[in-house]
Amino acid sequence: MTNNRTHALPSKGTGAEDRNLQQATIYRILLAVSFVHLFNDSIQAVIPAIFPILKENMLLSFAQIGWISFALNMTSSVIQPIIGYAADRKPRPILLPLGMCCTFLGVLLLAYANNYVLVLFSVILVGFGSAAFHPEGMRVAHMAAGLRKGLSQSIFQVGGNAGQALGPMLTKWIFIPFGQIGALGFTIFAAAGIAVQSYVARWYQQMLNDGYTFRKKAAARSLDPARSKSILTATIILVFLVFVRSWYGASIGSYYSFYLMENYSMKLDDAQVYIFMYLAAGAVGTFFGGPLADRFGRRNLILLSMVGTVPFALALPFVSQFWAAILLLIGGFILLSSFSVTVIYAQMLYPGNIGTVSGLITGLAFGLGGIGSLVIGNLIDIMGITTVFIACGFLPLLGLLALLLPGDEKLEQWASE
Structure with missing residues (x-):
C-alpha cells in the first residue's frame, strides 16, 4: 500500500517537487474504482444474461435481441468521448455517484419491464x-x-472484465430460477456503487482542490502536420x-x-458456463x-x-x-x-486528454461493437447461427492491421515530447 503522505499536487511548487508528489500509487482508490467497475459492468452483464429469458417471455427475434444490445452499447459508448472531452476541460467528480444513480434506476425498471419498449428504456438508463x-x-x-x-x-x-464475466453465471444462478424479476437484486450492486463512488468523488475533488493537473495538456503541444497525421x-x-x-x-x-443449445442440444444453464469460462479467461x-x-511491447501485444x-x-464451430x-x-x-494495453497506447498518443481518449477507446469503439452485435443478430435470422459463427471466426484476422501502428520506441518518443 502507498504511504499516506501528500498525494495531491500543490498548485505551486517546483517541477522536481511535482514529480515526487505524483510517484505514490494510491491503491485504496485504485481498488475502489476497480470494484465499482466490477459493479457497473456486472449490471451491464445483466442485459445479455437476460436475453434468453426475454426472448422466451416476449417472443423476440434475434434481430430484436440485437437491437437491445445495440441500445445498450450505443448509449453507454457513443457519449463517452463527449463526457471524457468535457471532463478533460472541467473535471466533474459528481458524475461518479450520479452515473450509478442512473444505473440503479435502469436496473430497477428492467426487473418490472413488461414490454419491449420498457426494456429498451431501462437498458438506455443503464447505458x-x-x-x-x-x-x-x-x-x-x-x-x-x-x-x-x-x-x-x-x-x-480487470474489475470491469470480471463484472462482464459474471453475466453468464447470473443467467444460471438468478434468471433461470427467478426470471426477469431477478434483476431486482442488482439494485444492491448499484447502491453499493453509489456509496463507493461518493467516497471516490470526495478524494477526486480534494485532489483537484489541492491543484492536481494532468501533465502535458494537448492544447499546449505544438505538433508538425506529419506527426499529427501519423497520430490520427x-x-x-x-x-x-x-x-x-x-x-x-x-x-x-x-x-x-x-x-450451443442448437448444435449440442445443451441446456441454457449449462451453456452459460461456457460463456463464463470465455469471459473469465478474458x-x-x-x-x-x-x-x-x-x-514484449505494446504494439506486439496488440498484434x-x-x-x-x-x-x-x-476451430471453435467444428x-x-x-x-x-x-x-x-x-x-x-x-x-x-490487449484490453488495457489499447487504452494505455491511446493515452500515450494523446498525453493529458485521459478522459477523451479513454472514452474513445472503451466508449465509441465498443459502441461500434454494438453495431456488430446488431448485424450478427440480423445475419443469424437470415443465414442461421452456424454459418454466422463460422464467418465470425475470421474477424480476428483483421488484427494484422496492428502492423501499421507505430512501434513502442516511436510511441514513447511522441509521448515524451
Whole structure:
C-alpha cells in the first residue's frame, strides 16, 4: 500500500517537487474504482444474461435481441468521448455517484419491464450510467496510479472484465430460477456503487482542490502536420481494432449460448458456463496484458492478441463440447490480453486528454461493437447461427492491421515530447 503522505499536487511548487508528489500509487482508490467497475459492468452483464429469458417471455427475434444490445452499447459508448472531452476541460467528480444513480434506476425498471419498449428504456438508463462512469473512472485510475500507469489500468480494467464475466453465471444462478424479476437484486450492486463512488468523488475533488493537473495538456503541444497525421492514422487503426475485438466478443457473449443449445442440444444453464469460462479467461488475460506488454511491447501485444486468437476462433464451430471449452479459455485469455494495453497506447498518443481518449477507446469503439452485435443478430435470422459463427471466426484476422501502428520506441518518443 502507498504511504499516506501528500498525494495531491500543490498548485505551486517546483517541477522536481511535482514529480515526487505524483510517484505514490494510491491503491485504496485504485481498488475502489476497480470494484465499482466490477459493479457497473456486472449490471451491464445483466442485459445479455437476460436475453434468453426475454426472448422466451416476449417472443423476440434475434434481430430484436440485437437491437437491445445495440441500445445498450450505443448509449453507454457513443457519449463517452463527449463526457471524457468535457471532463478533460472541467473535471466533474459528481458524475461518479450520479452515473450509478442512473444505473440503479435502469436496473430497477428492467426487473418490472413488461414490454419491449420498457426494456429498451431501462437498458438506455443503464447505458447512460455506464457512460458517465468510465471516462471519469479512468481519470481517477490515472490520478491514483503514480508512476505505475500500466498496473493501474490492469487493476481498473480487470474489475470491469470480471463484472462482464459474471453475466453468464447470473443467467444460471438468478434468471433461470427467478426470471426477469431477478434483476431486482442488482439494485444492491448499484447502491453499493453509489456509496463507493461518493467516497471516490470526495478524494477526486480534494485532489483537484489541492491543484492536481494532468501533465502535458494537448492544447499546449505544438505538433508538425506529419506527426499529427501519423497520430490520427494510428488512432483510426486502434479504434478499428477495438471495434473488431468487440464485434467478435459480442458474437460469443450475446449469441454463443444459443449456438450451443442448437448444435449440442445443451441446456441454457449449462451453456452459460461456457460463456463464463470465455469471459473469465478474458479477465485474467486483461490483468496479465500490462506486464506482457512491458516485456514484449505494446504494439506486439496488440498484434499477437488478435492474430493469436485466429486458430482458436476458426476451430471453435467444428469441435466437441470438451474442446470448445478449452478453445474458449485459451481464446478469451489471448484476445482480451490487449484490453488495457489499447487504452494505455491511446493515452500515450494523446498525453493529458485521459478522459477523451479513454472514452474513445472503451466508449465509441465498443459502441461500434454494438453495431456488430446488431448485424450478427440480423445475419443469424437470415443465414442461421452456424454459418454466422463460422464467418465470425475470421474477424480476428483483421488484427494484422496492428502492423501499421507505430512501434513502442516511436510511441514513447511522441509521448515524451
